[in-house]
Amino acid sequence: MEVRPIQVEVDVSDGLPVFIMVGFASAQVKESQDRVRTALKNNGIALPPKRITVNFAPADIRKEGAGFDLPVAAALLTAAGVITPSALEGILVIGELSLNGDVHAVPGVLPCVIRARELSCRFCMIPKGNLREARLIRDIRVIGVGNLCEMIRYLIDPDSFIPEEETDENLPPQEESVDFMEICGQEGARRAAEIAVTGFHNLLFIGPPGAGKTMLARRIPTIMPALTFEESLELTKIYSIAGLLSEEHPLIRERPFRSPHHTSSPQSLTGGGRNPRPGEISLAHRGILFLDELPEFSRRALETLRQPMEDKIICLSRTAGTYIFPASFMLVAALNPCPCGYYPDMNRCRCTAGEVAHYLGKLSQPLLDRIDLCADIPSVSFQEMSSGAGTTSSAEIRKRVECGREIQRRRYEGTGISCNGEMSNRFIGKYCTLTEEGKRLLKTAYEKLRFSMRSYHRILRVARTIADLEACEQIGSAHVAEALSYRALDKKYWS
Ligand SMILES: Nc1ncnc2c1ncn2[C@@H]1O[C@H](COP(=O)(O)OP(=O)(O)OP(=O)(O)O)[C@@H](O)[C@H]1O
Numbered sequence: 001m002e003v004r005p006i007q008v009e010v011d012v013s014d015g016l017p018v019f020i021m022v023g024f025a026s027a028q029v030k031e032s033q034d035r036v037r038t039a040l041k042n043n044g045i046a047l048p049p050k051r052i053t054v055n056f057a058p059a060d061i062r063k064e065g066a067g068f069d070l071p072v073a074a075a076l077l078t079a080a081g082v083i084t085p086s087a088l089e090g091i092l093v094i095g096e097l098s099l100n101g102d103v104h105a106v107p108g109v110l111p112c113v114i115r116a117r118e119l120s121c122r123f124c125m126i127p128k129g130n131l132r133e134a135r136l137i138r139d140i141r142v143i144g145v146g147n148l149c150e151m152i153r154y155l156i157d158p159d160s161f162i163p164e165e166e167t168d169e170n171l172p173p174q175e176e177s178v179d180f181m182e183i184c185g186q187e188g189a190r191r192a193a194e195i196a197v198t199g200f201h202n203l204l205f206i207g208p209p210g211a212g213k214t215m216l217a218r219r220i221p222t223i224m225p226a227l228t229f230e231e232s233l234e235l236t237k238i239y240s241i242a243g244l245l246s247e248e249h250p251l252i253r254e255r256p257f258r259s260p261h262h263t264s265s266p267q268s269l270t271g272g273g274r275n276p277r278p279g280e281i282s283l284a285h286r287g288i289l290f291l292d293e294l295p296e297f298s299r300r301a302l303e304t305l306r307q308p309m310e311d312k313i314i315c316l317s318r319t320a321g322t323y324i325f326p327a328s329f330m331l332v333a334a335l336n337p338c339p340c341g342y343y344p345d346m347n348r349c350r351c352t353a354g355e356v357a358h359y360l361g362k363l364s365q366p367l368l369d370r371i372d373l374c375a376d377i378p379s380v381s382f383q384e385m386s387s388g389a390g391t392t393s394s395a396e397i398r399k400r401v402e403c404g405r406e407i408q409r410r411r412y413e414g415t416g417i418s419c420n421g422e423m424s425n426r427f428i429g430k431y432c433t434l435t436e437e438g439k440r441l442l443k444t445a446y447e448k449l450r451f452s453m454r455s456y457h458r459i460l461r462v463a464r465t466i467a468d469l470e471a472c473e474q475i476g477s478a479h480v481a482e483a484l485s486y487r488a489l490d491k492k493y494w495s
């Protein structure tokens with residue numbers, strides 16, 4: 001996510017004709033010498049038969065990827081006398097070469113261009129395929145090149161590059177194909193989803209098969225407020241590094257909805273590899289990570305979520321360095337309460353008490369503690385089903401959510417957070433003021449139900465969101481009672 005500029009130096013001196021690369025370059029980067037040499041030759045530029053040394057500075061960072069082809073080629077071109085050294089001063093160059101001299105797109109160009117702007121580079125030279133992505137940054141000149149000849153031409157005379165006319169970037173918002181309107185009954189779950197989205201709280205659906213858990217979860221993105229431009233850019237950076245941007249519409253405009261399968265490995269969730277790439281939790285940044293059939297995930301995979309759920313970032317340490325990716329996601333999970341799915345309906349459930357306990361025991365208490373709202377999804381009654389689909393559409397719910405978000409935005413202005421779900425304990429004392437009745441109710445509940453300190457804070461956060469939905473300054477007993485009702489479930493199933 002953070003870009004460290006690398007300076008590429010080339011020296012040509014007398015001696016046996018060899019080509020040496022130094023400066024902690026990986027095997028992948030060293031391969032570039034053959035590509036560059038061949039591409040130059042195929043474009044009629046012969047390198048002098050001398051000792052050529054290429055250095056990447058600073059030498060303490062491991063260099064990875066194919067993006068170094070273009071800067072190495074540019075440096076060699078000055079050594080061959082094709083361009084003057086001053087043409088390369090204060091510019092950023094990135095791109096991969098093919099043997100015939102064509103320039104291929106590389107992942108991660110957007111963060112590089114942002115960094116180049118911060119460093120006040122004269123201009124950026126990038127592959128043509130990355131041009132639309134890089135153009136998202138307005139106040140720096142970006143030159144897209146398709147092949148080696150274009151690169152030489154624009155290095156000599158950057159002013160001759162005439163950017164193509166922008167096609168209309170303001171696409172009409174995509175018509176949502178799903179809507180909350182289609183769901184029969186499940187008013188409680190709908191309300192829970194509304195609260196969860198307003199305050200960016202984690203949410204758990206629990207209920208028998210075919211009641212609509214997956215259906216509800218897939219409709220949550222339709223009630224989320226739109227991304228701001230800064231959030232879009234932040235997400236686009238992550239997707240750029242992961243190499244997941246489309247060439248035509250590079251800016252990520254929709255909140256992500258990631259639903260990894262339950263066979264996913266811990267590394268695919270957190271991000272991994274020797275040169276780590278963002279995992280599902282980072283790709284779900286500012287959006288939803290949906291884990292369907294939660295107990296089917298491996299214990300290790302679930303436990304890896306614990307730290308990022310608290311810190312909103314994931315920190316991966318490798319020998320080559322420490323990688324930090326943002327991971328502020330909203331966890332939505334769905335599960336059946338037992339292997340057959342019908343517990344606690346004893347007329348239909350075929351599981352023994354031991355089986356139920358074993359199944360639910362796959363979820364650890366610390367993980368459950370991190371889930372603010374637990375919503376029961378009962379089977380839909382015939383009456384609810386025959387009376388047709390629900391009455392509130394996603395658009396209506398989204399309007400209420402946006403009002404609640406606006407209140408939070410004003411409250412947290414300048415504090416670095418934007419939602420109740422992100423509120424740290426320090427802020428809880430400051431912003432969660434209770435009425436006398438609310439305090440009394442919370443005290444009784446705390447003593448009777450004996451939940452953990454973390455649960456206590458979570459209840460307060462949820463109560464804050466419920467109060468915000470009604471535009472109340474103080475948290476009343478009704479808000480506390482509703483917040484408590486969303487924690488009642490884990491007592492029902494996990495005790
Ligand atoms: N409340 C509902 N309103 C309308 N249709 C529903 C409802 N619940 C379920 N359905 C229908 O049943 C199908 C299955 O629902 P869904 O996949 O959401 O169930 P589920 O609760 O996730 O079940 P499982 O526990 O087996 O995963 C849906 O595609 C939908 O057609």
Ligand SMILES: [Mg+2]
Pocket residue numbers: 213214215292334
């Ligand atoms: Mg399902």
